[in-house]
Amino acid sequence: MENATILRLQDIVKTFPGVKALGGINFNLKSGEVHAICGENGAGKSTLMKVVCGVYRPDSGSIEVNGKKESFSNPMEAYRKGVSIIFQETSLFEEMTVLENLFLGHEITKKAGPFTVIDYRxxxxxxxxxxxxLSTQIDLHVQIKALGMAQKQMVEIAKALTFDANIIIFDEPTASLTQREVTALFAIIRSLKAEGFGIVYISHRMEEIFEICDRVTVIRDGQYISTKFTSDTDKDELVADMVGRKMGSYYPKTETEIGDTLFRAEHYYDSGFVTDISFYARRGEILGFAGLAGAGRTELMESICGLAPRTAGRLFMAGNEIEVQSYKDAMARGIVYVSEDRGKYGLIADMSIENNIALPQLDKLVNKFDILNTEREKELAGRYMTDVGIKAPDGEFLVTNLSGGNQQKVAVSRALALKPELLILDEPTRGVDVNAKAEIHKIISGLTQQGLTIIMISSELPELIGMCDRIYVMKDGALAGCFDRGEATQEKILSVALETKSAAG
Ligand SMILES: Nc1ncnc2c1ncn2[C@@H]1O[C@H](COP(=O)(O)OP(=O)(O)OP(=O)(O)O)[C@@H](O)[C@H]1O
Ligand SMILES: [Mg+2]
Structure with missing residues (x-):
């Protein structure tokens, strides 16, 4: 049976003030198919999907859903007509519970005498x-704010499944998931596919595209480039379509001479989960932290940076014991942290790129009358915008209007601008496209030559293996192993991360 086309987009054009986000895009999705959309950060992927589900109205072009011309005025309407979307940036309400979020706006009701009431049962x-x-256990009655990024993402996915849709759009669903959750998600996608759902899958993880998708459409700078069967193409060709040229190395690590120990943690405990951690980082070293979601990597780093309490243990910088009670203390010691959650300790969405980059060091940018030197602010931001390649009309552009990957670049730039000695990056390339990822890697690697030490938490093992000098593996709040560059492989790391009884390595 030839599968029916259930979503057809023709010549979609969408402009924002000063930005032509989409310049005439064609796309079609069949039932029983997983169709990837690929493109660099800012290419227009999310915008295209927001046009489909009624967040934005296109300037022109047509949208056909299940054989009928549609023009939704909001996502709720799209959900009712069969299109469900998981947005890239979480759209959950932090103060509400998991259950409330799942059914917000489409609660299940029942009759109780003359009344209609919400049927919580x-x-x-x-x-x-x-x-x-989804093979996930989440307490339905906790507030969203109590959840980690991976759990929030699972709630988003669950929410999409509460609707009776036959088209599901995943906008980077795995950006904050680890192997195990990705495997569970893929099992779901395969069963949805078998049931005849059509799935749009946006991701920067190339391996995933080849694993789960049937076809892939590439857009570049808002222009339609190509649609191919994944079985007929390969990573290099796909990346060339996205970037417009062949790419060199994905992990451009520069060999750096590693110096003496800069940072040391001894028998460190946070306020609950993280137990008895001892590790060190040397000057010029890129140190990786691997582990499953919930292994305690973020908890450990947040605590070290004074963003969460500790109960025991000692920290040393360059041999001197340091006291870190707050993030301010950490910064004063040359330790800077970039959170995995861009909103949490990170960016202020309604402020400009310039303001965001300058924010943590406003004191250095004011003159003796406390007046902000906007020229210096511009200069500072401008330098990083070019170096890191933030795609925006200018530095005054609001962070909220940047594409997801470009927001991540602002977060990294802001940390770099502080000129730390120890930079702790939690999922630094989450949602960043292959090209920009290589750029960020190049920058990170280059900085180590000037003596900067990097600690990098990442769920992408190829990234850790490609970039790190040593990789610690965490499991259940403790260190379970450590691998040197050269001996680390995905299999070895995973076997330690998954081991039922932890063996010290
Ligand atoms: N509300 C908005 N106002 C102004 N410009 C916007 C708005 N939303 C998106 N843009 C711009 O439109 C372009 C496309 O953004 P979009 O978010 O669709 O990219 P993307 O392909 O999803 O990228 P990423 O991989 O980083 O998520 C970008 O240049 C972005 O800055
Ligand atoms: Mg996007």
Whole structure:
């Protein structure tokens, strides 16, 4: 049976003030197919999907859903007509519970005498069933703000599944998931596919595209480039379509002479989960932290940086014991942290790129009358905008209007601008395209030559293996192993991360 086209986009044009985000895009999705959309940060992927589900109205072009011309005025309407979307930036309400978020705007109701009331029991049963399918356990009654990024992402996915849609759009669903959750998600996608769903899959992880997608459409700078069967193409060709040229190395690590120990943690405990961690980082070294979601990597680093309490243990910088009570203390010691959650300790979405980069060091940018030297602010921001390649009309552009990957570049730039001695990056290339990723890697690597030490948490093992001099593996809040560059492989790291009984390495 020839599968029907269930989503057809023709000649979609969308402009924002000063930005032509989409310049005439064609796209079609069949039932029973997983169709990837690829492109660099800012290419227009999210915008295209927001046009489909009624967040934006296109300037021109047509949208056909299940054989009918549609023009949704909001996502709720799209959901009702069969299109469900998981947005790239989480759209959950932090103060509400998981269950409330799942059914917000489409609560299950029942009759109670003359009244219609919310049927919490029915919603709970439905939610439990969905999480079971996702092989995830999440307490339905906790507030969203108590969850980590990976869990939030699973809630987003579960939410999309609460709707009765036959088209599901995933906008970078795995950006904050690790191997195990990705495997569970892929199992779901395969079963949805078998049931005849059509799935749009946006991701910067090339391996995933070849693993789960049937076709791939590439857009570049808002222009349609190509549509291919994944079985007929390969990573290099795909990247060349995205970038417009052949790419060199994905992990351009420069060999750096590694110096003496800069940072040391001894028998460190945070306020609960992280137990008895001892490790060190040397000058010029890129140190990786691998582990499954929930292994405690973020908790450990947040605590070290004074963003969460510690209960025991000692920290040393260049041989001297340091006291870190707050993030300010950490910064004063030359330790800077870039969170995996751009919103949490990171960017202020409604401020400009310039303001965001300058924010942590406003004191250095004011004159003796406390007046901000905007020229210096511009200069500072401008330098990083070019170096890191932030795609925006100018430095005054608001962060909220940047594409996801470009927001990440602002977060990294802001940390670099502080000129730290120890830079701790939590998922630094989350949502960043292959080209920009290589750029960020190049910058990181280049900085180590000037003596900067990097600690990098990443869920992408190829990234850790490609960039790090040593990789620690965490499991259940403790260190479970350590590998030198050269001996680390995905299999070895995973076997330690998954081991039931942890063996010290
Ligand atoms: N509300 C907005 N106002 C102004 N410009 C916007 C707005 N939303 C998106 N843009 C711009 O439109 C372009 C496309 O952005 P979009 O978010 O679609 O990119 P993307 O392909 O999803 O990138 P990423 O991989 O980084 O998520 C970018 O140049 C972005 O800055
Ligand atoms: Mg996007």
């Amino acid at each position: 029915a919603m709970t049963i439905r939610a439990e069933e969905i999480f079971r399918r």
